[in-house]
Amino acid sequence: MKKNNTLAQIAQAIKKGKSFFITGHQNPDGDSLGSTLALTSLLRRMDKEVYPFSKDRPGDDLFFLPDLNKVNFGVLPTEHNYDTLIMLECSEPTRGGNLDICFKNAKQVINIDHHITGQFYGDFNYIDAKASSTAEIMVRLFKEMNARPTANEATCLYTGLVTDTARFLHSNTTPESMAAGAFLLECGADIKTINTIIYNTKPYPEMKLLGRALEKLKLHHKGQIAEISLLKSDFKKLKTDPRHTQGIVSQPIMVPSVEVSLLLREEPGKVAVNLRSKGKVDVSAIAQEFGGGGHARAAGFKIAKGNLETIKKKLLKAVKEKLK
Ligand SMILES: [Mn+2]
Known part of the structure; x- marks a missing residue:
């Protein structure tokens, strides 16, 4: 080595x-x-x-x-x-x-x-x-x-x-x-x-996108996993695009029960995923399972094949596994 x-x-x-x-x-x-x-x-x-x-x-x-x-x-x-x-x-x-x-x-x-x-x-x-x-x-x-x-x-x-x-x-x-x-x-x-x-700057469409994201926030697995999925239609409605999602994935970590936060978004021809961890789970290991990488508390990956719902299911399963 x-x-x-x-x-x-x-x-x-x-x-x-x-x-x-x-x-x-x-x-x-x-x-x-x-x-x-x-x-x-x-x-x-x-x-x-x-x-x-x-x-x-x-x-x-x-x-x-x-x-x-x-x-x-x-x-x-x-x-x-x-x-x-x-x-x-x-x-x-x-x-x-x-x-x-x-x-x-x-x-x-x-x-x-x-x-x-x-x-x-x-x-x-x-x-x-x-x-x-x-x-x-x-x-x-x-x-x-x-x-x-x-x-x-x-x-x-x-x-x-x-x-x-x-x-x-x-x-x-x-x-x-x-x-x-x-x-x-x-x-x-x-x-x-x-x-x-x-x-200290957030353009109006991004502010609205954050609002939409928080509205769509769901908790899974006894509140330990937070998940936000942003679809093409969400970006289109608010005249924004996947670049404007910076910082959104970190928000749900503030919820006391949440250990891992997931942001899934539909991008042209692929699904992009950001992961954040409060510390118990090494999310870079999960990201690697899906072909991505990053840090123990902040990681990500992109998948060209498959739709968001299928990826979400697999991902939730993988995170639950790590929370055991
Ligand atoms: Mn860096």
Whole structure:
């Protein structure tokens, strides 16, 4: 079995590289894009060539991220002449999209991640499931490379840190996470913008969708499992789409009896599922049974075949099994 490299070895490999392809995962979140942007910026400051990539565009709440428009969304380079491929936040090689050609051409692959389901597919791997976020690992990496984040880089990394910890609320929050937050604030992270846009803004259709979701909330198995299913018709009626479901799955966890919360939603050609756990059940193990992954308390998967009702039945059975 492959083991982790040290951060010093990762830094060394990065210093050796001249041109880079960097990506996070598809359907990027704050951590994925924040880490991609901060590392891209640092490497450019070191006079490296960088091609930052993201298969998909983020939701509207991340458009404030500095230099977001420099990311190549969904567009692979015409020439694959970079020497180093850096995978951030990708527990498996396909998490960033179909990047076979990138893997084939790169002389070295560096894999940095904090998912418990992370695979050691890089030439260099640094997977720390105890880190709250890839952004937190980036702070370590910056320090290892004796680089102080610029204000913009700090804003990107702080975004990853707060979104993955839910503002230092989730159990993945450690003294190191908070110290990283303080450090990034010191470096000039624009927390006013981050807090306003990410946490104090909800467009009207999303507000209505949250209302609809709570209306549809059902409890199963003596109240231990919460389930919300959002259908195509729900999205259509409220003029919203599956991207606008962020945060909904976390709401039912507040109900005292609930151990696991499930959000199922119909997306074009597939059913997407988010899982949250209060702590008793490792939902990443359940997500893996369905071809997905994630963390012990927050995981997800997507299924192209089968309808929502069938998946719901199987899923409820799997969760009940774990609650025994
Ligand atoms: Mn993350």
